[in-house]
Amino acid sequence: MRDFRHDHSALALNTATLGHNVPGVGAGWSPEQTIDACAERGIGGIVFWRREIEERAAEIGDRARQAGVKVVGLCRTPFLVGPLGLQSEEAILSDFRRSIDQTAALGTDVLTIVVGGVETGTKGVTRSLDIVADRMAKAIPYAEACGVKLALEPL
The missing domain is CATH 3.30.110 (Translation Initiation Factor IF3)
Structure with a gap:
């Protein structure tokens, strides 16, 4: 079995686990904060929900790639x-x-x-x-x- 305690690069965070990051709900983080948190923790992927990205999909996708985090899906x-x-x-x-x-x-x-x-x-x-x-x-x-x-x- 793979040990993820020290290497999180194969993991992907679905932002629903943060309670959906929209104003007044969940952690309340911006997509950029979520990307940065994943990058800081070595989490290799992220799945956003549409209501978090609104009309900023391309910008957020670029930001994730620059941070070394792969966007692996959209919900x-x-x-x-x-x-x-x-x-x-x-x-x-x-x-x-x-x-x-x-x-x-x-x-x-x-x-x-x-x-x-x-x-x-x-x-x-x-x-x-x-x-x-x-x-x-x-x-x-x-x-x-x-x-x-x-x-x-x-x-």
Whole structure:
């Protein structure tokens, strides 16, 4: 078994473990502070959440690389189904493309998809899974064109 007590270079920090760094929530660190903390501790990778990077993806990706920290992924797309997501398919797919653009701008190639819950007005997961598959099929060509892999969390 690998011993990480003295070498953290193979580890990646998902910023959710800090409580999501947005004003008033979690550690409250800026992306730059999070990057610096990882670099100081020898942590080799970082996964940001979209709400932490907003429209600064390219800048934050550059900063991480300059600090010697690899951005290994971005969390997350909009929920593709369920009551907590965006209401229209058009809005969902538009935000999905935006999340793909942010992933590419960060300089990473993995975008996590947290699909959501059971679609409103349906029973069980079968119809919801069909909707997820349909929306994924619509986004995959764009993701491929941007060089982004989609990492699917289960429903």
